[in-house]
Amino acid sequence: MFSTTKPTQAIGDHGFDGLWINDPVHHRFLRNDAQRQLDFFRPMLRADGGFDVPDFAGTPLGHGPQELHTTTRMVHSFALAKQFGHSGCDDVIDAGMAFLWNLHRDAKHGGYLAAINRDGTAANDMKLAYGHSFVLLAASTAKAAGHADADRLLSDVTDVLQSKFWEPAYGRFADEFRADWTPFSTYRGLNANMHGVEAHLAAFEATNDAAYLDRAGRILAFFFDDLAPMHGWRLPEHFTQEWLVDATYEGNPMFRPAGSTPGHSFELGRLLLQYWDLTGRADDGAPAKARRVITQALSDATRSDGGFVYTLEQGKVAKTDRYWWPVTEAIGAIAALQKLAPNAADEATYRKLWAFADAHLIDHDRGGWFPELDNDGTPTSRQFLGKPDIYHAIQADLFPPVPALSRLSAPPLEPAKKS
Numbered sequence: 001m002f003s004t005t006k007p008t009q010a011i012g013d014h015g016f017d018g019l020w021i022n023d024p025v026h027h028r029f030l031r032n033d034a035q036r037q038l039d040f041f042r043p044m045l046r047a048d049g050g051f052d053v054p055d056f057a058g059t060p061l062g063h064g065p066q067e068l069h070t071t072t073r074m075v076h077s078f079a080l081a082k083q084f085g086h087s088g089c090d091d092v093i094d095a096g097m098a099f100l101w102n103l104h105r106d107a108k109h110g111g112y113l114a115a116i117n118r119d120g121t122a123a124n125d126m127k128l129a130y131g132h133s134f135v136l137l138a139a140s141t142a143k144a145a146g147h148a149d150a151d152r153l154l155s156d157v158t159d160v161l162q163s164k165f166w167e168p169a170y171g172r173f174a175d176e177f178r179a180d181w182t183p184f185s186t187y188r189g190l191n192a193n194m195h196g197v198e199a200h201l202a203a204f205e206a207t208n209d210a211a212y213l214d215r216a217g218r219i220l221a222f223f224f225d226d227l228a229p230m231h232g233w234r235l236p237e238h239f240t241q242e243w244l245v246d247a248t249y250e251g252n253p254m255f256r257p258a259g260s261t262p263g264h265s266f267e268l269g270r271l272l273l274q275y276w277d278l279t280g281r282a283d284d285g286a287p288a289k290a291r292r293v294i295t296q297a298l299s300d301a302t303r304s305d306g307g308f309v310y311t312l313e314q315g316k317v318a319k320t321d322r323y324w325w326p327v328t329e330a331i332g333a334i335a336a337l338q339k340l341a342p343n344a345a346d347e348a349t350y351r352k353l354w355a356f357a358d359a360h361l362i363d364h365d366r367g368g369w370f371p372e373l374d375n376d377g378t379p380t381s382r383q384f385l386g387k388p389d390i391y392h393a394i395q396a397d398l399f400p401p402v403p404a405l406s407r408l409s410a411p412p413l414e415p416a417k418k419s
Contacts, residue, residue: 009028009029009032010025010029011026011029011354011355011358012025012026012029012351012354013025013026014351019338019342019347019350020347020350020351020354020400021335021338021339021350021400021401022401026354026401027401030397030398030400030401031397033362033393033397034081034084034086034394034397034398035086036367036368037367037368037369037390037393037394037397038077038078038081038086038088038089038390038394039367040054040058040366040367040368040387040390041054041074041077041092041368041390042078042088042091042092043058043060044060044074045091045092045095046060048118049095049098049099050066050071050095050099050103050116050118051066051070051071051074051095051096051099053070053385053386053387053388054368054386054387055385055386055387056363056366056370056379056381056386056387057366058366058367058368061385061386065115065116065117065118065123066099066115066116066118067114067115067131068104068112068113068114068115068128068131068134068135069130069131069134070388070389071096071099071100071104071138072096072100072131072134072135072137072138073134073138073389073390073391074092074096074390075092075093075096075097075100075138075141075142076134076137076138076141076142076391077390077391077394077395078092078093078096079093079138079141079142079144079145079147080141080145080394080395080398080409081394081398082145083141083144083145083409084398084409089145093142093145093147094147096138097138097142097147097149097150097153098149099116100112100135100138100153101149101152101153103116103120104116104135105156106127106179109179109180109181110160110164110181111127111132111160111164111179111181112127112131112132112135112157112160113125113126113127113179114126114127114128114131122179125178125179125180126176126177126178126179127164127176127177127178127179127181128175128176128192129161129165129173129174129175129176129192129193129196130175130191130192130195130255132157132160132161132165133161133173133192133195133196133198133199134195134199135153135157136154136157136158136161136196136199136200136202136203137195137198137199137202137203138153139153139154139157139203140154140199140202140203140205140206140207141202141206143206143207144202144205144206144409150206154203154206154207158203158212161173161196164177164181166215170222170243171215171218171219171221171222172188172193172218172219172222172243173192173193173196173219174188175187175188175189175192186240186241187238187239187241187249187251187256188238188239188240188241188243189237189238189239189256190223190235190236190237190238190239190264190268191237191255191256191261191264193219193223194219194223194264194267194268194271196215196216196219197216197219197220197268197271197275198267198271200212200213200215200216201213201216201271201274201275201278201406204216204278205278205406205407213275213278213279216271216275217275217279220268220271220272220275222243223235223268224268224272224286224289224290224293225289227245228289228292228293231245232296232315233292233293233296234260234262234265234293234296234297234300234312234315235260235264235265235268235293236260237249237256237257237259237260237261237264238251238256247314253383254383254384257310257311257319258311258313258318259311259312259313259314259318259319260311260312260313261310261311261312261326262297262298262300262301262308262309262311262312262326263297263301263308263310263323263325263326263329263330264329265293265294265296265297266294266297266326266329266330266332266333267329267332267333268293269290269291269293269294269297269333269336270290270294270329270332270333270336272286272289272290272293273286273287273290273336273337273340273405274336274405274406275406276290276405277404277405277406278406278407287340287341290333290336290337291337294330294333294334294337297330298330298349300312300315300317301317301326303320303322305375305377306322306352306356306359306360306377307322307326307327307356307360307373308322308326308327308330309321309322310322310323310326320375321372321382321383322372322373323371323372323383323384324357324361324369324370324371324372324392324393325371325389325392327353327356327357327361327396328357328369328392328393328395328396329392329396330349330353331350331353331354331357331396331400332395332396332399332400334346334349334350334353335350335399335400336405338350339403339404339405340405357369357396359377360373360377361373361393363379363387368387368390368393369387369392369393370387371383371384371387371388371389372384
């Protein structure tokens, strides 16, 4: 059993007469938490260039295959941190970029394998749009950080996404194929397409190639113009091959749970604002759509004891489990709304989110965030093993203080303090 200790640093100035995203005390807290995350995850780099998953204490779990989203998220997170002025990131970025090109990349059939065994063989023969979106994200962030191999990776994965996954008639990505690109399912989903938007916006920011922005816009239009108004500003997750809502679908409980996932509403709402900013703020209705989706998720999913329920079915609570990542995404979404049109209610929400994270999710002893809480607010391991991810939480630390809605990489606000 693990528990957090009392924090030694204020999360913000409670007397600050303004937004915490502009508060120097809050800035210091965010920067130092980001540094502690980097310090916690950096030792997961193995001698063979792969990455282990840490347990709660930071000891490598040391078993199981390396998943594509693990590799890519480590590259993205450390490349992002490098752009914000954090040091000691290059070894992780270099190793991850090499692992992507030399091991995840399928030299025979093209594309990137979803998981790699410790002996370098494929753990399964699946190729997922979800994972390929993260390859594009990692390549884009690495390019922005100046990595020498970023261009070849970005070019290669862009071609795969366009030629294998993109469905021009619908303007969205198909989800999954076998290694030789044989179709084996008709499933279509929000999750892969949401991360496709995220990666395409990052790719546009890294390259200024408008094709990335156009594809992101087609996906966003489907969810915010076609679906959200018809479903009470909630976002359906699962679809048939013809992109009809499949309300009966239930898949992997981590990536494709039944019903809808309010955490994705937070994330897509923030991404819509990023897209709107990058396109010159031409659509004056976009901020209202983003706000309605974000606030509906807050209303539906907020637990009275803090955090968010995991899933809804027909707008009603389904799985009450509390994970870390919806909290981080809500932080990012509310921060984006505050940058655009600040108000007292959003400020209160933002501060409550950080107070909950500080009290229950951030590991003040060891670094990193606990991924899951039981009903008593104690860290547990029912769905996740160890602390599987730096990506969500480090973005919650890095993005809010940047005044912009897009092109969020920025110089450091002040030197980080080593923990």
